[in-house]
Amino acid sequence: MTASLTFVGRSLRHSVRSVDALLTAILLPVAILLMFVYVFGGAIDAGGRYVDYVVPGIIVLCVGFGAASTAVAVALDMTTGVIDRFRTLPIASSAVLTGHVTASVARNVVSTSLVIGVALIAGFRPEVDPLRWLAAAALLLCLMTAISWVAAAFGLFAKTVEGANAMTFIAAFAPYVSSGFVPADSMPAGLSWIAEHQPVTPIVDSVRALLMGTPVGNSLWIAFAWCAAGIVLGRVASSRLFRQS
Amino acid sequence: MAYTIEVEGLTKAFGDTRVLEGLDLQVDAGEVFALLGPNGAGKTTTVRILTTLLAPDGGTARVAGHDVVNDPNAVRAAISLTAQEAAVDGILTGAENLRMMARLRGVKPGVADELLDRFDLADAADRRVDSYSGGMRRRLDLAMSLVVRPQVLFLDEPTTGLDPRSRRAVWDAVQTLASEGVTVLLTTQYLEEADRLAQRIAVIDGGRVIAQGTAAELKARVASETLEIHFADKPAQRVPVNAPDDVRRALEQHPDAERIELHRPSLDDVFFALTGASSEIAEPVR
Numbered sequence A: 001m002t003a004s005l006t007f008v009g010r011s012l013r014h015s016v017r018s019v020d021a022l023l024t025a026i027l028l029p030v031a032i033l034l035m036f037v038y039v040f041g042g043a044i045d046a047g048g049r050y051v052d053y054v055v056p057g058i059i060v061l062c063v064g065f066g067a068a069s070t071a072v073a074v075a076l077d078m079t080t081g082v083i084d085r086f087r088t089l090p091i092a093s094s095a096v097l098t099g100h101v102t103a104s105v106a107r108n109v110v111s112t113s114l115v116i117g118v119a120l121i122a123g124f125r126p127e128v129d130p131l132r133w134l135a136a137a138a139l140l141l142c143l144m145t146a147i148s149w150v151a152a153a154f155g156l157f158a159k160t161v162e163g164a165n166a167m168t169f170i171a172a173f174a175p176y177v178s179s180g181f182v183p184a185d186s187m188p189a190g191l192s193w194i195a196e197h198q199p200v201t202p203i204v205d206s207v208r209a210l211l212m213g214t215p216v217g218n219s220l221w222i223a224f225a226w227c228a229a230g231i232v233l234g235r236v237a238s239s240r241l242f243r244q245s
Numbered sequence B: 001m002a003y004t005i006e007v008e009g010l011t012k013a014f015g016d017t018r019v020l021e022g023l024d025l026q027v028d029a030g031e032v033f034a035l036l037g038p039n040g041a042g043k044t045t046t047v048r049i050l051t052t053l054l055a056p057d058g059g060t061a062r063v064a065g066h067d068v069v070n071d072p073n074a075v076r077a078a079i080s081l082t083a084q085e086a087a088v089d090g091i092l093t094g095a096e097n098l099r100m101m102a103r104l105r106g107v108k109p110g111v112a113d114e115l116l117d118r119f120d121l122a123d124a125a126d127r128r129v130d131s132y133s134g135g136m137r138r139r140l141d142l143a144m145s146l147v148v149r150p151q152v153l154f155l156d157e158p159t160t161g162l163d164p165r166s167r168r169a170v171w172d173a174v175q176t177l178a179s180e181g182v183t184v185l186l187t188t189q190y191l192e193e194a195d196r197l198a199q200r201i202a203v204i205d206g207g208r209v210i211a212q213g214t215a216a217e218l219k220a221r222v223a224s225e226t227l228e229i230h231f232a233d234k235p236a237q238r239v240p241v242n243a244p245d246d247v248r249r250a251l252e253q254h255p256d257a258e259r260i261e262l263h264r265p266s267l268d269d270v271f272f273a274l275t276g277a278s279s280e281i282a283e284p285v286r
């Protein structure tokens, strides 16, 4: 426990001191948001106001993208000699990774809050219902944690920074083949099948329903189930990989 | 009595490269033990296996009474490692590195200041380690291994790249620890270092221990002392000195000697005699 907290402190310091990476993590999502609302927004018909339709998708995209950068951070960290020192300590093998994941969640909370703030300025008009917001926040936190753990495992598996970058690409593109930006039923048959069955869709649908005050249905439980699966799998896989490499 | 480090028939290969081929070692409690060997002899590989970083292919290794494969956490609780590559966190400051280690070892963060002073790093304490010189990193690295006094300390080439003053500081630290009862296993390229610090030395080559003993024993084994006799009018002569009488006899035989020199074999002579041939084949350039 002390070890995990110590590594959380270490990773937070790393985050704050890597100014370039921090700016990218926080400003890129805002740039993506502005692009969708002001550049593409006028051309896409999603029924209703597009800004209200797309912001939940952007939020999920940003969370995914930010959390996936954990893969790069972990791969980079593993190349430094200090990791061997940690491996010779009598502490839980996953403690170093817990630090990375927690710092990643913290970065994402900041960037997601910023995205929501800018979205409100840009005309996003969600429902004002504390319970629904709380549920959405819980789901987003779960999502950040899940993607961060999976990314940590991926970063250990990939070994190189270049390899770990592939995770960022997957996370950056998966949301496009979901209901995040355009309704899934507007896609060609094959793609819409993928869109309806991949994890991003229930997550985006849940966030959208929660924030816009529409019925949530089953998608919330499916979304939480996907996140729980990601957390468990990511944790187990990364602990294994950490001791092996 | 059980040994603090006990290695039997250790083998390890990386793909087709067979690095260890049945290595045996016994290190007593409180002993400073040096591993010598040419580049690529398997010193670092041995240290990595003993510190639970690498799984051996065969053989057994016990450190502080615990098997490194079956009970790695018990081994980890007893050891500290200063690896060949400095294991410091470049993004943190020197003081932060030490406080982090203190927390991970469950001791008061106050030891950080003590260690910064002791290793001459107090002025650089609040600078990021990325900006440290090689020697400063090395000293910080060693300090990080000494946040708690370990039962067994592993030092893989602890003074490589250090200037004479820093090297002396490291030697002093090792001697202090040894006097406090810490068992030290060190590898080094500097034979003077082994000679000065270690009670016993093992020379490894080709993945095995090829000679073992005190520095004096090893020297006696490969070469005797030689007497060099210089003359005013003819080339110098060398005579081996094996018994106390040999010097007197040599002088009686050469009344015209102008000057004499007694040569003791150095550990370098031992090293070349034992490993010279194979080290040339193993790794000619480095």
Ligand SMILES: Nc1ncnc2c1ncn2[C@@H]1O[C@H](COP(=O)(O)OP(=O)(O)OP(=O)(O)O)[C@@H](O)[C@H]1O
Binding pocket: B014, B017, B019, B037, B038, B039, B040, B041, B042, B043, B044, B045, B046, B084
């Ligand atoms: N991870 C690895 N993969 C492949 N080969 C390796 C690996 N680690 C070490 N080796 C090889 O094993 C041999 C022994 O390496 P080791 O680092 O143990 O030598 P050493 O005695 O510490 O040498 P040096 O004095 O140069 O530090 C070398 O030939 C090296 O190339």
Ligand SMILES: [Mg+2]
Binding pocket: B043, B044, B045, B084, B156
């Ligand atoms: Mg080495």
